[in-house]
Amino acid sequence: MFPSPLREDGAGATDLGPRDIMRDIENPDLLVPPVTDAGSLPNLKFSFSDTHMQLNHGGWSREITIRELPIATALSGVNMRLTPGGIRELHWHQQAEWSYMILGKARITAVDQNGRNFIADVEQGDLWYFPPGIPHSIQGLEEGCEFLLVFDDGSFSDLNTLSISDWFAHTPKEVLGKNFGVPETAFAQIPTKQKYIFQAQVPGSLESQTVPDPYGTVPESLIHKLHKQEPIVTPGGSVRIVDSSTFPISKTIATALVEIKPGAMREMHWHPNNDEWQYYLTGTGRMTVFAADGRARTFDYRAGDVGYVPFAYGHYIENTGTETLWFFEIFKSDRFADISLNQWMALTPKDLVRENINAVPELMEALRKQKRPVV
Numbered sequence: 001m002f003p004s005p006l007r008e009d010g011a012g013a014t015d016l017g018p019r020d021i022m023r024d025i026e027n028p029d030l031l032v033p034p035v036t037d038a039g040s041l042p043n044l045k046f047s048f049s050d051t052h053m054q055l056n057h058g059g060w061s062r063e064i065t066i067r068e069l070p071i072a073t074a075l076s077g078v079n080m081r082l083t084p085g086g087i088r089e090l091h092w093h094q095q096a097e098w099s100y101m102i103l104g105k106a107r108i109t110a111v112d113q114n115g116r117n118f119i120a121d122v123e124q125g126d127l128w129y130f131p132p133g134i135p136h137s138i139q140g141l142e143e144g145c146e147f148l149l150v151f152d153d154g155s156f157s158d159l160n161t162l163s164i165s166d167w168f169a170h171t172p173k174e175v176l177g178k179n180f181g182v183p184e185t186a187f188a189q190i191p192t193k194q195k196y197i198f199q200a201q202v203p204g205s206l207e208s209q210t211v212p213d214p215y216g217t218v219p220e221s222l223i224h225k226l227h228k229q230e231p232i233v234t235p236g237g238s239v240r241i242v243d244s245s246t247f248p249i250s251k252t253i254a255t256a257l258v259e260i261k262p263g264a265m266r267e268m269h270w271h272p273n274n275d276e277w278q279y280y281l282t283g284t285g286r287m288t289v290f291a292a293d294g295r296a297r298t299f300d301y302r303a304g305d306v307g308y309v310p311f312a313y314g315h316y317i318e319n320t321g322t323e324t325l326w327f328f329e330i331f332k333s334d335r336f337a338d339i340s341l342n343q344w345m346a347l348t349p350k351d352l353v354r355e356n357i358n359a360v361p362e363l364m365e366a367l368r369k370q371k372r373p374v375v
Contacts, residue, residue, distance in 0.1 A: 030299070030300065038294050041295055051068060058085070069306065075332055077279065080197075082140030088139070090109075102124065107203060112131075118217055163195070226240060226257060234375065239259070242255050243335045244335060254334065254335055261374075265319065267374065269339060271339070280301045280303055285325045342372070347369055
């Protein structure tokens, strides 16, 4: 039976006209919003499946910026796949780059402003971070790789990076010759435009690719083994928090990897430091976002979707499926911070709480002074 925009109390009516049944099935809380939804909030969801796919020999990429999700001004995201040997060329950008390795393995390289290099292999579950302006590259290893990139600017497009091939293509050959101290003929075969992603051979072992550096390596590691980090475990799931306190180089992006088991939820909370950009890895869930003046709106999410919560808006995320829901909370900040509704109430004078919401004794006795991110 096809779903209809018809609530159990009789509100609404059947939809007999042209419609996208699959969209309605995937978005039940848009088709039939909870009775507590009210007012107008902007769209807080966009799927990578609805984006333009940039196809290259060596891999593909797709992105979500303010072009696709206008409310998302703080952060933007790129989903990228590299084949075995596929290279995201040597490049840099004005924005910081944070990444989570979804599948496979890759080799990353970087050189900082003091001439110190960094060459490392990353695998599923690892994070990396490149500060603004630091040149770097990514190459797929034997099985290739897929990863999520997040940039600390909602308007940033990965197609507008500063690339080595693009700079060579737009520099006179005589200038290149003077710069490198070689004849102009040495640049006869340079690219004529940006390569972006291209196919190459799978590189040799990490040891064989080491470049001795007279200045040493970068002092702060550019990678973090997220899945080796001890999580905060609750009966309903777990949380792994990464910010500059645990990953020192990551000075503009903080994150939490959240696990919500079936029947559980990320507790009612808000963030006092910045907007929240979300990426859903597995499972299905729904989020209700609460704003001022009685406004609230509910959205449904599944793997590959991006969610967004404006600064300080109250919200929660429920697991609506039968498998574990995994997603990232990501912030343009050097620290992770959230405020628990439950903890706030528990640490406030009881009479004051009781009078504000007409709380019954059962509720007052259940309040927790210790934060529990997943309940």
